[in-house]
Amino acid sequence: MSEQSKFDIVIVGGGSAGIATAASLLKRQYWLNIAIIEPKDEHFYQPGWTMVGGGIFSSEETIRPEASVMPDDVTWIKDAVATFDPDNNNTTLERGDTISYNHMVVAPGLKLNFDAVEGLEDAIGKNGVTSNYVRESAPYTWQCVQNFKGGKAIFTQPPLPFKCAGAPQKAMYLSCNEWEKKGILKDADVEFCNAGPALFGVAEYILPLMEFVVRYGANLSFGKNLIKVDGENQVATFAVTDADGNVTNVEEKFDILHVCPPQCSLDFVKNSPLAAETGFMAVDINTLQSTKYENIFGAGDIVATLNAKTAAAARKQAVVVAENLLAHKDGKDLPSLYEGYGSCPLTVTKDRIILAEFGYGGKIMPTFPKWVNNTLKATKFAWVLKADVLPWVYWNCMLKGREWFAGSAKKDAGHH
Ligand SMILES: Cc1cc2nc3c(=O)[nH]c(=O)nc-3n(C[C@H](O)[C@H](O)[C@H](O)COP(=O)(O)OP(=O)(O)OC[C@H]3O[C@@H](n4cnc5c(N)ncnc54)[C@H](O)[C@@H]3O)c2cc1C
Incomplete structure (x- = not known):
């Protein structure tokens, strides 16, 4: 591991949400000193597993070396977080080291x-x-x-x-x-x-x-x-x-x-001061800031919000967290709002999908106009999106800070 143990930003988890958030942060301020704590050697594109089970993708297509998705300029700490000590801006790793931060993003998925x-x-x-x-x-x-x-x-x-x-x-x-x-x-x-x-x-x-x-x-x-x-x-x-x-x-x-x-929260989050009653991480559902510690944000499956827990949600959340965390660092109001977007491509046949896209309260939030794709119908368009386009978007855009389909609502735009 690196000699260094204090970072501007520590990100817990190098999965969909953690890597996307790191990429979105670096896109805005490339000089940030970021560490990602992630124990695994492999990164999984889990949305592909439905397609593996259906004989459409191979398992290999859904896995890449974790090193290949780590942004160039971050420090990868290859270990798991054991405990949080947010009152002192520290986390302790399983092998005992302590890592300190100014800001932290919690994105370790669920159990x-x-x-x-x-x-x-x-x-x-x-x-x-x-x-x-x-x-x-x-x-x-x-x-x-x-x-x-x-x-x-x-x-x-x-x-x-x-x-x-x-x-x-x-x-x-x-x-x-x-x-x-x-x-x-x-x-x-x-x-x-x-x-x-x-x-x-x-x-x-x-x-x-x-x-x-x-x-x-x-x-x-x-x-x-x-x-x-x-x-x-x-x-x-x-x-x-x-x-x-x-x-x-x-x-x-x-x-x-x-x-x-x-499925449930991970024990080290559940047993920490960051947890809500459910064991998941307590955050403001729109800003994704911890409700307990201002300098901590959450993204991905771990947050105690009522969106559909999906990579599609993480894609939007990463941008909101990046923008809000950087604003907080500069002493500004948090500008970005997550509206609960999540997406569930329902593979109803082997060439058609009902592309369910919705936010908080079940509000339907289609990405495409109806003439391109009707969200309430099984379409070939949505199949091509899931089978051919989205994996590419995941590896080459979402994990690289190219924020396609990922724009967030802004506070001053009257969404709140
Ligand atoms: C079968 C299946 C089908 C799915 N289909 C879709 C779909 O069609 N569309 C869609 O958008 N989403 C889909 N998803 C959901 C999507 O994969 C997840 O919502 C998404 O991966 C969440 O991202 P995350 O970063 O929160 O968690 P993950 O991607 O799971 O990453 C969490 C990371 O944190 C690490 N970690 C765990 N514990 C620690 C610790 N103590 N310290 C440090 N790191 C830790 C893990 O090793 C992991 O790398 C599907 C999931 C499954 C399983």
């Missing part, structure tokens, strides 16, 4: 909470149990889909919060589309087991999505939460809540079980 489902962690990757949320297992989803000869296929969705609100159902649509093409969909008993009460959080999208639920003959179950997986015997146990709030446990046999694991 897949395998402990919440008995047996899940060990079960994934064999016996038809899979998850696109786990990098090693996304290619196994595609294997399972190809090997399926009919039978019971279960797709689960946990209680909120979890990243990419649409990914659990995307896995189902892409699998069903493949079985439809092969003529075996009629032999499939497909069930979407959703712990929540609705197919999608923004009501306008439910009808367009239902068209595909009906086309594929999938059964929707609500209030049905996966609590246990017995991979060897291919049995899943669900806690089912009825209309009166009574909970009963139900066991179901499966041939394929695609799981979206429950």
